Amino acid sequence: MTTAAQRTTMVTTPFGEVGGGLLGAIYIVWWRDIIRYWRDRARVGASLAQPLLYLVIFGTGLASSLGGGFGSSAGAAGVSYTTFIFPGVISMSVLFTSIFGAMSIVWDREFGFMRELLVAPIDRAAIAVGKTLGGATQAMIQGLILLVLAPFVGVTLSPAVVLEIVVLTFVLAFGLSAMGVALASYMRSMQGFQVVMNFLMMPMFFLSGALFPLVGLPSWMTVLTRLNPASYGIDPIRRTLLGSSGFPVERFAINIFDRTLPIAVEAAIVLAFGLVMLAVAVRAFQRRD
Amino acid sequence: MTAVIEVASLVKKYGELEAVRGIDLSVEQGEVFGFLGPNGAGKTTTISILCTLLRPTAGKARVAGIDVAQDPAAVRRRIGLVFQDPSLDDQLTARENLELHGRIYGVPGAVRKQRIDELLGVVELADRAGSLVKTFSGGMKRRLEIARGVLHHPQVLFLDEPTLGLDPQTRKHIWDYLSALRKREGVTLFMTTHYMDEAEFCDRIAIIDRGTIAALGTPAELKGRIGGDVITLAVADVPAAAREIKERFGIDPLAANGTLRIEVPDGASFLPRLVRELPMPISTVSLSRPSLDDVFLKLTGHAIRTEGASEKDMMRNMGRMWRGGRR
Incomplete structure (x- = not known):
């Protein structure tokens, strides 16, 4: 039988500052997500099907009807449509993985492991941050896996470009995961999930520049695309990936008031958006009914 | 303590x-x-x-x-x-x-x-x-x-x-x-x-x-709050039987789920009397020591009940099906 004295030492150990404090707790939540992801490799494979459909069927189909000179103007060489949407498909994979991953929180909170975390003596901020980083890591990997297709769409990769893409993809994954976690933290049932799908995720995807350039659009649509945080995540990925392979990609770049935004500024916008969303999620998690 | x-x-x-x-x-x-x-x-x-x-x-x-x-x-x-x-x-x-x-x-x-x-x-x-x-x-x-x-x-x-x-x-x-x-x-x-x-x-x-x-x-x-034994009997007409029991024996039976429950100090001797004197046919009858079910029924006036599925129950089942289907 355990004595009361033993119990007291348990509470007052240096580890009483549980699991190594906030960072330790974030690490635990993140680690759990990564282990799960790694164990569920079948899902990883299955989730590549959709991007492949877009790239191979949608891309090839549209490329054929547009002709090879997509985006060619003023005598400059064009970009094949398949090549154009390659970064868009990577981003789509990131977007869907981020949002779907975050939505699992809703179920997990009522009936799953999340309750174990919610009653644990850890700061709930750690749950929000850990889930966001865990989701972002998975989404980033889901996006980066698609880089193996680069040679087939005429994109050449160098270590420097890959490194840059890793960073930019993570920034996008972080922004979207934080948004997903923030949304999930306010949702009480899975019914809200359909709403998020139809009124947020799909519009975000269509208005992000993943499937067509965000230039020369009607003004209402131009405004919407510029308000879409995902646009600023996809644009730098495209410019980096295609630009380094010599494609004239600058003419697709997002411009605001006729000025093209530097990649660093775009990444900063997504990062800032992610941090705001994370703050919202942290607040929601810390609240008790 | x-x-x-x-x-x-x-x-x-x-x-x-x-x-x-x-x-x-x-x-x-x-x-x-x-x-x-x-x-x-x-x-x-x-x-x-x-x-x-x-x-x-x-x-x-x-x-x-x-x-x-x-x-x-x-x-x-x-x-x-x-x-x-x-x-x-x-x-x-x-x-x-x-x-x-x-x-x-x-x-x-x-x-x-x-x-x-x-x-x-x-x-x-x-x-x-x-x-x-x-x-x-x-x-x-x-x-x-x-x-x-x-x-x-x-x-x-x-x-x-x-x-x-x-x-x-x-x-x-x-x-x-x-x-x-x-x-x-x-x-x-x-x-x-x-x-x-x-x-x-x-x-x-x-x-x-x-x-x-x-x-x-x-x-x-x-369980001590129930004085003695519990007799549970099933009859076709519960309200009529309840009236009869009240008139003849001065006991107020509890009706639950189509049965009547009677608390008596000495069930073994009361049961034959009940069967003999109740004018209507009895389909089943049982004598038991009080259980917590009886205590619950007595204290709250209703049997422990299972309510209709709440929204949460529905979500729980949905989740089980969804998870079950994935593996």
Whole structure:
């Protein structure tokens, strides 16, 4: 039988500052997500099907009807449509993985492991941050896996470009995961999930520049695309990936008031958006009914 | 003995709805305390307040001497929790689940390893330590959750319907593990249930109905509230039979589920008289010692009932189907 004295030492150990404090707790939540992801490799494979459909069927189909000179103007060489949407498909994979991953929180909170975390003596901020980083890591990997297709769409990769893409993809994954976690933290049932799908995720995807350039659009649509945080995540990925392979990609770049935004500024916008969303999620998690 | 849980005038409102309407109770260190009542009586709400998952609307609750509203983190460090639905991570192994719990609760590495081995032994899962939890049966999951609940040496282990959805034999086993753990660890068990037979395992029981405590005492005390024996009879016309019994014997029977229940001091001699003198045909009749079901019926005026599926139940089933379908 355990004595009361033993119990007291348990509470007052240096580890009483549980699991190594906030960072330790974030690490635990993140680690759990990564282990799960790694164990569920079948899902990883299955989730590549959709991007492949877009790239191979949608891309090839549209490329054929547009002709090879997509985006060619003023005598400059064009970009094949398949090549154009390659970064868009990577981003789509990131977007869907981020949002779907975050939505699992809703179920997990009522009936799953999340309750174990919610009653644990850890700061709930750690749950929000850990889930966001865990989701972002998975989404980033889901996006980066698609880089193996680069040679087939005429994109050449160098270590420097890959490194840059890793960073930019993570920034996008972080922004979207934080948004997903923030949304999930306010949702009480899975019914809200359909709403998020139809009124947020799909519009975000269509208005992000993943499937067509965000230039020369009607003004209402131009405004919407510029308000879409995902646009600023996809644009730098495209410019980096295609630009380094010599494609004239600058003419697709997002411009605001006729000025093209530097990649660093775009990444900063997504990062800032992610941090705001994370703050919202942290607040929601810390609240008790 | 000192009180490890103290609750005074506890109230929880959801808007207009009063789920808990002024509960007072006190639980001693080392006790097995049962919270007995139908679904929707306020059991889970009360337990959620004690576990710091919900805030009380009014009243006080102290667990391990700490106010649940003022210092939830300190309370959480001193309690363990076994939920109604499994909250294990089923993509992790049994050991990994315990490992994760130990880390979250700050159990130091060397102690953690030893403690995990020890508890896996107690709940007889040592040989399955490396298996993914998704391969476990309902009973195995529950055992693992109980082991996890006490891993960090909590003063109180809260169990919300710990045997819900398990077959009778498995339920019996769970109780064996719980009493073994209680002896070993000296942990206080605070549990909710709507199985009357399980309440018999408790040192004391609070019968809760519609957000208030209808009775509190040891199972024997509560059963003592029914004077003598219980006769249950099934007849075609329940109201007519009830009138006859009242007229002829001066006893007010309780009607429930198409049967009549009569409390009498000496059932063995009353039963033949009843059968002889009641003018209408009786389809079945039984004589029994009072059970907690009878106590519940007497105190609340209705049988312990199962209510229609709530939104949460529906979501739970949906989730089960969805998860089930994926593997």
